[in-house]
Amino acid sequence: MLPPPDATLLTAYNNLIDEIEHRIQDLTRQRSPALLHCHPGCSDCCIEFAVLPLEAALLQDALLHIKRSAIVQENHCVFLLENCHCSVYDRRPILCRTQGLALAYIDHESGTIEVSACPINFQEEFCFEQDDLFFMDDFNGRLAVLNLQYCRQAGLQPDCRIALSDIAGSLR
Ligand code: SF4
Ligand code: SF4
Structure with a gap:
């Protein structure tokens, strides 16, 4: 079991999430509403991945308070329910949000911007404009700082990643 982060760290993480959610709302309101086909039940992107220890600890804590279906869909995230909804929606990691x-990720060495997007929303020939992009580097950097603080408190390696299936498995 991972120890929960202290109250200061939890507040800082929640503030980061609020900021990300506001930025997402602004972006989708202004630019992308017609482009995005995401909806509850669409779950092709809900595959197994790994998170930093801080987000793993928060997921583990969330799991203590919810009743989960024991059914796991093959090749999908362990937290995806049979009806294709997320069982940890309120505490889902930043990547899921x-x-x-x-x-968009800035490659400072080459001076280029790398873009990663779901092909359901943005088909191969889609021509991105600056206003379409959600820049991740600042948010990821701030998450890394919070994770470092958490790992110092918990005596963990900050660069390790914990698979979502291992988080779920740790509570069985
Ligand atoms: S990112 Fe793609 S697969 Fe995931 S919910 Fe949106 S449209 Fe569906
Ligand atoms: S945590 Fe929830 S939103 Fe994220 S991949 Fe798993 S089921 Fe999907």
Whole structure:
């Protein structure tokens, strides 16, 4: 079991989530509503992945308070319910919150912007404009700082990643 983060860290993480959610709302309101086909039950992006220890600890804590279906869909995230809804929706990791947007990462060495986007929302020939992009680097950097603080408190390696299935398995 991972120890929960302290109250200061939890508040800082929640503030980061609020900021991300506001940015997502602004972006989708202004630019992308017609482009995005994400809806409850669409779950192609809900595949197994791994998170930083801080987000793993928060997911583990959330799991203590919800009743989960024991049915796991093959090749999908362990938290996906049979009806294709997320069982940890309110505490889903940052990566899940931003899925569906055109995620942009700046490569400072080459001076280019790398874009990753769901092909259901943005088909191959889609021509991205700056206003379509959700820049992840600042948010990821701030998550990394919070994770570092958490790992110092918990005595964990900050660069390790914990698979979602291992988080669920740790409570069985
Ligand atoms: S945590 Fe929820 S939103 Fe994220 S991949 Fe799993 S089921 Fe999907
Ligand atoms: S990112 Fe793609 S697969 Fe995921 S909910 Fe949106 S449209 Fe569906």
